[in-house]
Amino acid sequence: MRAWLRRLGRKKIVMIILSVILLGIVSLEILSRICPVRPRGNLSCAVLIARYVPSGMLSQYGYSNRMFMPDGSVDSAAEVLKDRVFEVDGRDIAGLNGIACGSYAFVSRSLPQEARKYVALHEAYHVAGMTSETAVNYKAGANEPLGMVMTVIYSLWYGASHTAPWDYPCLCGGDWRLLKTYFMGMGRG
Numbered sequence: 001m002r003a004w005l006r007r008l009g010r011k012k013i014v015m016i017i018l019s020v021i022l023l024g025i026v027s028l029e030i031l032s033r034i035c036p037v038r039p040r041g042n043l044s045c046a047v048l049i050a051r052y053v054p055s056g057m058l059s060q061y062g063y064s065n066r067m068f069m070p071d072g073s074v075d076s077a078a079e080v081l082k083d084r085v086f087e088v089d090g091r092d093i094a095g096l097n098g099i100a101c102g103s104y105a106f107v108s109r110s111l112p113q114e115a116r117k118y119v120a121l122h123e124a125y126h127v128a129g130m131t132s133e134t135a136v137n138y139k140a141g142a143n144e145p146l147g148m149v150m151t152v153i154y155s156l157w158y159g160a161s162h163t164a165p166w167d168y169p170c171l172c173g174g175d176w177r178l179l180k181t182y183f184m185g186m187g188r189g
C-alpha cells in the first residue's frame with residue numbers, strides 16, 4: 001500500500017482527495033435541490049400558544065402567532081429566556097427542536113439537557129428580533145457550545161432513525177441544506 005502510494009506521488013494523491021471532496025459537495029448540492037423538502041406534521045403557533053402559554057402572560061406580551069417572525073419587540077434574549085421559553089412535547093412541534101412564535105418560544109422536551117439550553121437561547125434570539133439563522137446559530141453557539149454540538153448530533157441521529165435506509169440520500173441532501181442555512185449563511189433566514 002505504502003509503495004503504491006509513493007508511486008502515485010503526493011500531487012496526485014492531493015488531486016484525488018480534492019476530487020472526491022468536490023464530487024461529494026456536488027452530489028449533496030444536487031440531492032438538496034432535487035429532493036422534496038420533507039413535510040412537517042401539524043405545526044401551529046396558535047395551538048402551541050393556547051396549550052402552553054398561561055393566559056395571564058398573554059395579556060402582558062400579547063397574542064401574536066407569527067411563526068419564526070419576531071414581533072419587533074425590543075426585549076433582549078435574556079429577557080425572553082426568563083419566562084417566555086416553554087418546554088413542550090416534541091410531537092407538538094412536529095419533530096422540530098424548537099420554534100419561535102411571536103413573543104414566545106417553544107423547545108422540544110425530547111432534546112438532551114445541554115441541547116435544550118442551546119435551542120432555548122437560539123429561539124430567544126429569534127423572539128428578540130434576529131431573523132438570520134446563521135447569525136442566531138453562532139451567537140447562541142458562542143454561549144452554549146456544548147449544547148450546539150449536542151443539538152447537531154441529536155438532529156442527525158433523529159433524522160437517521162426516522163428515515164428508511166433507501167431515503168438516506170435525500171436525508172443527506174436535506175442535512176446539507178440545513179448546514180448551509182445554519183452555518184454558512186446561505187438559504188432560508
Ligand SMILES: [Zn+2]
Pocket residue numbers: 122123126133136
Ligand atoms: Zn432558528
